[in-house]
Amino acid sequence: MLDDDILRRNRRDVLTAGSALGLAALAGCVGTTDDDDGYTIGMVDSLTGSLADFGERNQNAVEIALEHVNEVGVKGEELDIIIEDSESESQPGLSAAQKLVEQDNVPFLIGAVGSGVSMAIYDSVISGTDVVQLSQSSTGVNLTDEPGLLRMSPSGQTQSIALAEIIEEDGYDEVAVTSINDDFGDSLYDAFEEAYEGEIVYDNVHDSDESSYNSLISSMDSSGADAWLFITYQSEFTTMVNDMDSGGYGDDVQLYGADSNRGDSVLEGTPEGSMDGMKLVEPGVPEDQDNYLDFAEAFEAEHGEAPTSWSAFAYDCVVTAALSIEAADEFTGAALGDVVRDVTRPEGQEVFTYEEAHEILEDGGTADDIDYQGVSGPIDFDENGDPRGTLMVLEVQDHDYVSLGLRES
Structure with a gap:
């Protein structure tokens, strides 16, 4: 396990989003x-x-x-x-x-x-x-x-709890985690950390829109964890998967992800088979x-x-x-x-x-x-403005998302 002072950044140092104004x-x-x-x-x-x-x-x-x-x-x-x-x-x-x-x-x-x-x-x-x-x-x-x-x-809290449970059920008592440096990533990470009963051996945030996450992926690999959890967005995850593939990382690692990792752009932007076996959790619907x-x-x-x-x-x-x-x-x-x-x-x-x-x-x-x-x-909005909800577990099979069924939140 690498030194915590090197690996950990202040999770409360949330990235302030900004871009040029433009309305249409x-x-x-x-x-x-x-x-x-x-x-x-x-x-x-x-x-x-x-x-x-x-x-x-x-x-x-x-x-x-x-x-x-x-x-x-x-x-x-x-x-x-x-x-x-x-x-x-x-x-x-x-x-x-x-x-x-x-x-x-x-x-x-x-x-x-x-x-x-x-x-x-x-x-x-x-x-x-x-x-x-x-x-x-x-x-x-x-x-x-x-x-x-x-x-x-x-709420994403239900996803974080489910991911913690699934990783434990799959037999992993150590996990490496990276999350996007904003409110979404910070709050889902905090909920996961509270729910996971194993050891988080690597924890680091990442910024958006980086051209490469090679250093991050290399550090996750060096952590020795056989389970990696990504709490990020589609474009960032696409870059990470390509970095893993080109660097030869993650071949024997089980990948997990939040709802925001999933998307057609991820499938289209990554090599065939590069994510097979990955499990994701997202809100479910009554199919x-x-x-x-x-x-x-x-x-x-x-x-x-x-x-x-x-x-x-x-x-x-x-x-x-x-x-x-x-x-x-x-x-x-x-x-x-x-x-x-x-x-x-x-x-x-x-x-x-x-x-x-x-x-x-x-x-x-x-x-x-x-x-x-x-x-x-x-729906049934509660006093906090939150709805009822169920969760769907997905697995990447043959470079496509396949439902493994609904899971109570």
Whole structure:
């Protein structure tokens, strides 16, 4: 084991994201928030940058959700979404949110993907206002500390606990860990460290967008651990896998990863077989539930590929927003905030589509009368703004992701 003073960096020294300001409404329909012209909400998504794989599937799901909602209508009108690009970074994400809230006057904001971006938006733009913020994909543990920031995907703490259990179940009592130097990486690492009963023999953070991680991979190899855990993003992990392959590292090592390691760009950017056997954990979806099957069929027919759990979360964000508008007394952030939790609560009648829920509301029902069961599964936001959730375990086989089944969180 190498000297801790050399290997460990201050995990609280979080990387401050930054990039040049640049705003563009890259998708969506720009409208007003006046009822006579329909209802317009906002969305901050990762259309470019390190989390663009998530953003692409989000947008594909949003298209389908809007089709399903607008086939029925929202109080007789259509729902529009103004979509802005966070570039997967905090500063562009903040600028995007400021435009949506301060210029477009949206009372409901879906966003963002990265946990650090979501937190930055909440702290600097949403906090102190009545605007409802609902993240489509953020799993950072620290979001639980902000009950006003809702999220559709479950906390990453559940992933960290599951990864600790799986590594132990696979017989590894030592592990080498590297995590991205931001809120997401820091919070998931802390949760893993608390849950893992073995010894973490190597622990180091890494910055984003490095051209090479050879030194990091070499140090992980020198640790002697036969299990390596990566808590990072797709582009960074792709570089790491290529460094492992070119350097001859990791041939006899079992790899593990968080949800953010997975993506088509990783498969496309790494050599065949370079990750085979790797296990990953990500939020799961009810793959045998009728509404999910219908959603998956529509998604594949429209986009030529199966949806991921992140696609389902984005779809449910749009439906939840539409149901909140339908149930609220007026189209304001305060009124939407009063009902957004209730439309998914178990006290109401279980409904599995927007159309079913809309019928109850249109007939005089209230938010308390419906319990929307999402295509991602039961939502049931708790007092911290966190949903219920299950986890899916995946394994890389023949350079593809294969489900090993759901695991209770």
